[in-house]
Amino acid sequence: MRTGKNRKAIPTNSLIANVFSHKRNLKIPNIKIPSGLKLNQRMKMGGLKFLKKLKPNTIPVAFFDPQYRGILDKLNYGNEGKQRGVKRGALKQMTESTIGKFITLIEKALIPSGHLFLWIDKFHLCSGFHEWFKSTQLDIVDMITWDKGKIGMGYRSRRRSEYMIVLQKQPRKAKGVWKIHNIPDVWLEKIIKKNHTHQKPIELQANLLSAVSNEGDIVIDPASGSFSVLEACKLRGRNFLGCDING
Numbered sequence: 001m002r003t004g005k006n007r008k009a010i011p012t013n014s015l016i017a018n019v020f021s022h023k024r025n026l027k028i029p030n031i032k033i034p035s036g037l038k039l040n041q042r043m044k045m046g047g048l049k050f051l052k053k054l055k056p057n058t059i060p061v062a063f064f065d066p067q068y069r070g071i072l073d074k075l076n077y078g079n080e081g082k083q084r085g086v087k088r089g090a091l092k093q094m095t096e097s098t099i100g101k102f103i104t105l106i107e108k109a110l111i112p113s114g115h116l117f118l119w120i121d122k123f124h125l126c127s128g129f130h131e132w133f134k135s136t137q138l139d140i141v142d143m144i145t146w147d148k149g150k151i152g153m154g155y156r157s158r159r160r161s162e163y164m165i166v167l168q169k170q171p172r173k174a175k176g177v178w179k180i181h182n183i184p185d186v187w188l189e190k191i192i193k194k195n196h197t198h199q200k201p202i203e204l205q206a207n208l209l210s211a212v213s214n215e216g217d218i219v220i221d222p223a224s225g226s227f228s229v230l231e232a233c234k235l236r237g238r239n240f241l242g243c244d245i246n247g
Contacts, residue, residue, distance in 0.1 A: 024214055025176040026113055031058050031218055039218070039239050042230065044247030047222035048098075051105035054220070059109045061213045061238075063205065063221045063229045064102060065119040065198060066094045100132045102222060107136040107169055109220065113177050115212045116167040119200065125163050133167065141174075142166035142185070146201055149190040162200075180211035198225050205232035213238055 033039060034053040043050070094102075106116055116138060120129060144164045152159040168177075189201040209219060209232055221229040221242035233240040 020181055021175040021177075022179050022181075023176065024179050024212075026060065026111065028060055028111065028214070028217060029058050031055070033241070037241060039241055040230065040233070041240075042224070042227050042247060043243035044245070045243035046245050047102060047243060048105065050222050050243045051102065051109060051220075054105075054109040056108050057111050058218075059220050059241075060111050060114045060217050061209065061219045062106045062110060062114070062116045063119075063219070063242075064106060064116060065200060065221075065223055065225055066099045066102065067198070067223070068094065068099075068121050068124060096131070103132045103138070104136055106220070106222070107133065107138050110169045112169060113171055113173055114169045116169075117205070117208060118165045118167060120163050120165050122159070122163065125165075129165075137170040138167040139170060139172045140165060141168045141172060144183070144204070145186045146204060147186055147188040148201075149188055164204075178211050180207065183207050183211060200226065200228045202228050202231045202235070205229055206235045209233065209236045209238050 034055070037043065037050070037053060103116070103118070110116065143166060146162045146164065148160055148162065150160065183204075187201065187204045189203050191199055191201065205228060213219060213236075215237040216239060218239045218241050219229060219233055221227075221240070224230065224242045224244040227242070227244070229242060230240040232238075
């Protein structure tokens with residue numbers, strides 16, 4: 001590494017050691033499971049009701065996959081409830097205000113430096129989504145593109161990917177928090193057997209759990225859908241706490 005005349009060269013390996021860490025040093029509080037909630041089960045419950053039961057600053061990791069209303073309202077595709085849109089149209093859609101309420105309550109439940117993995121569609125990724133968390137302590141720290149390995153719908157380019165925004169509650173830091181460093185920002189994973197219209201990649205979510213939690217930690221998902229996060233928790237020895245309005 002080249003430096004100025006009066007500066008000592010710092011070995012590249014030292015720089016990497018200063019930035020990356022393969023251990024987590026966050027202190028996770030002991031959590032008493034609130035009344036009416038059960039670990040590692042598919043609970044049927046409204047997500048906001050679920051989140052209101054959680055104590056502040058207790059959860060290290062959350063996943064959230066909203067059922068977006070915006071693309072249907074603003075672009076008026078006209079396929080809601082028709083052909084491929086039948087299953088999507090049958091799901092209860094979330095307004096922008098509702099999504100903001102979910103994220104605010106998730107942020108409240110997260111420990112300092114905890115993570116929220118937010119699935120987002122291309123429409124909101126391009127048009128903007130910062131209003132949802134502008135009053136929280138959440139910062140955007142990364143984004144992952146999920147390559148589904150097959151082409152989907154689209155009037156112009158055909159959709160092959162979905163997107164995940166990685167948010168971290170302040171204080172924002174990676175060293176001592178994010179301990180796995182081989183996860184690519186474009187992840188290829190095919191869904192072999194689809195049992196939900198918005199099923200998500202289990203292996204990707206499992207690897208993210210390995211990066212930002214330890215075995216036995218509690219992971220929440222207030223809009224579980226196919227409960228893919230539950231399956232990811234089983235793979236990595238984490239405790240799942242989540243629900244879906246449809247059970």
